[in-house]
Amino acid sequence: MEIISKDGGILVKGVECLDLDLTLDCGQAFRWEKQDDGSYSGVAGGHFLNISKNGDDLFFADTEKEVFDGFWRGYFDLDKNYVQICDTLKQDSLLSSTIDSYYGIRILNQESWEALCSFVISQQNNIKRIKLIINRLCRAYGEEIKDGWYTFPSAERLAALSVEDFEKLGVGYRAKYLEKLSKDVASGVIDLEKIKSLSLDEARKALLDIYGVGIKVANCALLFGFQFYSAFPVDVWMKRVMEYYPDGLPECFSGIEGIAQQYLFHWARNNL
């Protein structure tokens, strides 16, 4: 991997196992929009980004080196060896064919607050509508950092909202969960940074104490927002996949269960 400053952005050469379509539009992040030229635009970590891929070259448009090193490099998990991970996972026969079909899915290291909120909204909901709601939330309460592009609102900002305010965004019965979650994170009753430092089991336990967070939402948040690659979310799609693993998960998933899960989730949505 070679990193070059070019044309006001950052060019990363030699990026393997990264497919933008599969990674940015697979139901782990909800704020990326495909552009007519095939690139993706979105906001994460308070930064706007347009990203494009040409062969093994990845281009971060209008991006300073500091922001790339400080945020995007980690967000796209560029320092993890996904080629090796995929080789390991392909010891499993179902994943072997799945990875061949959908090569290049990565885990995005999202901010814990955004991930937690997003997956509370995701429950008993479909991906299209999750995106719709989160878009409304950001437009209403986020900060406009580029024309038409808004940040994900902070817990402090959302702590000022009432249950009715959330309901107006169309979140339905989840409004009461979001209202309490926002206030508790803003006040420090829930400390997301501390949860990051815990073991997987302890972190999961802490998330399960949150009103509106069950085992599925907790595991999604752990995987996508707290960097626990062993978290293995099981939703309605993954329940169907689990019939293929009656004896439990294979040994080769160990430590990277979450990455295996992303491939299986994608396979299930396209084949079951």
Next chain:
DNA sequence: GTCCAGGCATGCA
């Protein structure tokens, strides 16, 4: 009109 979606809290046994 009916069914379903990256489920959860609640009540009851």
Next chain:
DNA sequence: TGCATGCATGGA
């Protein structure tokens, strides 16, 4: 501990 039920909304 495990299971049934209600829950908001919008797209298919």
